[in-house]
Amino acid sequence: MANDSLGDGAPGFRARAGWTREHAARIERTDDTVAPVIYPPEDDQIPHLHIWDTWFLRNRDGTLAEVDGYRVCFSLTAPSDLLPGKRHDVANIRCFYSDDGRDWHDGGPVFEDALGQRQWAGSALYDDDGSVYLFYTAAGEDGADDLTYGQRIVGAGGGTIDTAEGFSLRGPWTHHELLHPDGERYEREDQSRAMIYTFRDPWFFEDPETGETWLLFEANSPVPEGSDVCDGDAAQQGFNGSVGIARSPTGDPLEWELEDPLLDAVGVNQELERPHIVYTDDLYYLFISSHLHTFAPGLEGYDALYGFVAEELRGDYVPLNESGLVATNPENAPFQSYSWMAFPHDDEVLVQSFFNYYDFAGETLDEIAHLPESEQMRRFGGTLGPTLRLTVEGTKTRIVGKLGHWHVPMAGEKLPPTERELIRRA
Ligand code: FRU
Structure with a gap:
């Protein structure tokens, strides 16, 4: 629903920009938005762990x-002998490092001593004075007997990196609860009508135009029962x-004040x-992953x-490629990767994601719909997938190639010509 059709019946619904049903109705696979099929890496660099959501320092x-020649990343991890679907219940943040952007x-x-029963995604800041901050989601109530699904945004300060004898990241860390949903701009668990509400995945951003410091996160807008939003259609309102x-206000990575949603x-x-x-x-390119x-x-x-994309951080975001779709999986491997994270390199945008469910039990979703969910996808990658290469111009993006699994180029690393470039040159 477009923002202006939402009326006053929805307290807290104040985002300036919206992803509308009209935009989303245009979602369609195209040559520019479908990633190549992924195959398992020849050798799994970290075989003892399932690795999924990943972010870079x-x-x-x-x-x-x-840092002294090391790239550093953080991932949600679980032991690889665990059933993949169970991994979210025990997720634990680990650090990985590489001195060539290929071997980790x-x-x-x-x-x-992290907060929460388990930790979900976040981001990491290497501050100007060399200190390391981690932002993460504390999922579940500490000390509760059962698994619970409350989510808080936490910041951990006190990290330092020492490379005198190889790489090491150390505390002592202090953990600070930074943000909770306020129930007005951001839905609380008890207000939610969905399967699971969201208040998670903090991501640090300093606006290069204004110098202001921001934390983005995934959330839900409260839509009270009986609201006229979405023409009063309760089924749609739950999404x-x-x-x-x-x-x-001060740029301190551990002091935040909630503002109205961006979109x-x-x-x-x-x-x-x-x-x-x-x-x-x-331009500000705002990316999200969704299912x-x-x-x-x-x-x-x-x-x-x-x-x-928008001209200002708080601008009127326009969906890329008219629908919002930037990169998806091929039709015959629709769950091969997830949790994409874009970052700039030279004049390209690179996109890293994890190798998710593959070896699909049929060619299309329809073909496997009769199978129990556990049999639909036969294998789980649980490692980083190939890095995608994207060109971005105004509201248009295009997948132009890929790098290897776990390849995250070092600063200044020249990338090889893309297949598209080679075809053009031939
Ligand atoms: C995306 C995600 C994140 C969350 C994590 C939990 O893959 O749903 O939003 O932090 O997985 O495992």
Whole structure:
């Protein structure tokens, strides 16, 4: 539903920009938005772990940090002998490092004393003074006997990196509860009418135009029962994803104040996951990941990276490629990757994601619909997938090639010509 049709009946619904049903109805696979099929890597670099949502240590200006020649990333991890579907219940953040952007080493669990029953996605800042901050989602109530689904946004400060004898990231860390949903701009668990509400995936961003410091996150916009939003259609109202944002008045990474959401998708999609921004060509490219099964009734989307562009951080975001679709999986492997994270490199945008469910028990979703869910997808990658290469111009994006699994180029690394470039030159 377009923002202006939402009326006053929806307190808290104040995002300036919207992903509308009209936009989402245009979602369609095209040559420019479908990623190549992924095959398992020849050797799994970290075989003892399932690895999924991953983020890089970044500088304040959003570039990937390189600390004494090391690239550093953080991932949600679980032991690889666990059933893949169970991994979210035990997720633990580990650190990985690499001195060539190709071979990665396990730096171990980051925290001994993280908040929450388990930790979900976040982001990491290498501050100008060399200190490391981690932002993460504390999922579940500490100390509760059963698994619970409450989500809080937490910041951990106190990290330092020592490379005197190889790479090591150390605390002591202090954990600070930074943000809770306020129930007005951001839905609380008890207000939710969906399968699972969201208040998670904090992502640090310093606006290069204003110098202001922000934290983006995944959330939901409250839509009270009986509201006239979506023409009063309760089924659509339950799909109320938003991109939340908080501001740090002083630039302190541990002090945040909630502000109105940047964008929402009420009546369109329930989960706008891992929101993040790439600033390039004086434009703000806002990306999110979302799932096929989180679109509202009447809409069909894919597990995909979606994106929007605006001239200002709080501008009127326009969906990329008219629908928002930026990168998805091929039709015959619709769940091969997920949790995409875009970052700038030279004049390209690179996109990393994890290798998800593959070896699909049929050619299309229809063909396997009769199978129990556990048999539909036969194998789980649980490692990083190939890095996609994207060109981005105004509202148009295009997948132009890929790099290897886990290949995250070092600063200044020249990338080989893309297949498209080679074809053009021939
Ligand atoms: C995306 C996601 C994140 C969350 C994590 C939990 O893959 O749903 O939003 O932080 O997985 O495992």
